Amino acid sequence: MPMFSRILQQAKGLIQSLQPCQLCHADTQHRHNVCADCWNSLPWLKSPVLRQEMQVLAACQYAYPLDRIIQQFKYEQQLQYRPLLAGLLKNLRYPKVHAIVPMPVSLERLSQRGYNQSLLLAKDLAQHLQLPVWQPVQRLKQHSQKGLSRLERIEGIQQQFVISEQPKAHYRKVLIVDDVVTTGSSIHALKQSLEQLGCRQIHAVCLAAAE
Numbered sequence: 001m002p003m004f005s006r007i008l009q010q011a012k013g014l015i016q017s018l019q020p021c022q023l024c025h026a027d028t029q030h031r032h033n034v035c036a037d038c039w040n041s042l043p044w045l046k047s048p049v050l051r052q053e054m055q056v057l058a059a060c061q062y063a064y065p066l067d068r069i070i071q072q073f074k075y076e077q078q079l080q081y082r083p084l085l086a087g088l089l090k091n092l093r094y095p096k097v098h099a100i101v102p103m104p105v106s107l108e109r110l111s112q113r114g115y116n117q118s119l120l121l122a123k124d125l126a127q128h129l130q131l132p133v134w135q136p137v138q139r140l141k142q143h144s145q146k147g148l149s150r151l152e153r154i155e156g157i158q159q160q161f162v163i164s165e166q167p168k169a170h171y172r173k174v175l176i177v178d179d180v181v182t183t184g185s186s187i188h189a190l191k192q193s194l195e196q197l198g199c200r201q202i203h204a205v206c207l208a209a210a211e
């Protein structure tokens with residue numbers, strides 16, 4: 001590393017270590033913008049949960065304070081939490097894959113929020129793992145799934161996912177990145193589209209698993 005960029009990086013690290021923790025605001029930052037205590041007391045899970053007959057690796061449980069942080073990151077443009085949330089994903093161990101596939105959002109959701117929160121996290125994880133981000137599947141208008149039976153919900157979600165006309169690349173082993181997994185029906189639907197594209201090993205990771 002050239003000397004200038006090394007000095008720059010050290011300076012950045014020093015400035016960061018003097019910043020207050022984003023969660024408690026009392027201690028200074030240790031890693032991913034939070035202090036060591038706050039990092040250690042996150043509702044860690046670091047294990048797979050079973051959803052729709054699929055193992056989904058979850059960094060944490062969907063519990064305080066992470067539930068609020070994720071909601072603010074997703075719906076309130078609180079993008080300062082991006083390094084912390086990406087840090088949760090970087091803290092896990094992964095099987096060998098060829099590409100990272102973020103959970104797509106519909107154009108409608110994208111224009112409401114201005115960004116796809118899963119894509120931001122996928123980009124950071126992809127950079128960390130030195131892998132490409134692959135987005136071969138689009139999502140059509142997302143309807144409310146409230147009041148539907150389990151089967152209607154699964155069918156409804158499945159119809160939202162469509163393969164982009166001609167994906168530029170093909171990867172056989174991929175890792176899906178999503179923010180929160182609840183029933184797992186979105187991940188299941190995306191997995192089926194990826195299987196249609198010829199993917200043979202499809203893994204999934206999420207920030208948090210809700211009951």
Ligand SMILES: [Zn+2]
Binds near residue numbers: 023024027034035037
């Ligand atoms: Zn703290």
